[in-house]
Amino acid sequence: MAFENKDDAKAYWDKNVKIMIKLMVVWFVVSFGCGILFVDVLNQFQIGGYKLGFWFAQQGSIYAFLGIIFYYAWKMRQLDREFNVDE
Structure with missing residues (x-):
């Protein structure tokens, strides 16, 4: 996974953490x-x-x-595409 710059990497991680916190709640x-x-x-x-x-x-x-696992995988797939780091 290669980001174009550090700002993209930070934005990606921030969105990932927000998703994880919501799902943990x-x-x-x-x-x-x-x-x-x-x-x-x-x-x-x-x-x-x-x-x-x-x-x-x-x-x-x-x-x-189990629903949370599938939802997280789906959202992370969208996030990967948004930041152009999908496979």
Whole structure:
């Protein structure tokens, strides 16, 4: 990966970090928030016979993490094209 100048490299890294921070917040809210903090509220609803809070603690955070991985790969592909560093 070769950038044309240091300003492009810094801009690329800054955008990358912003994407990562946003996705980490989403992951925290889904895994910790929905699985622990809001479990009592979410347990009023059910998915497939299981309480929603339990589902988020066991499965939902895993699905959210997989979604985050695919979203990050998609956004980084766009970012690579924007800065002309794609393969």
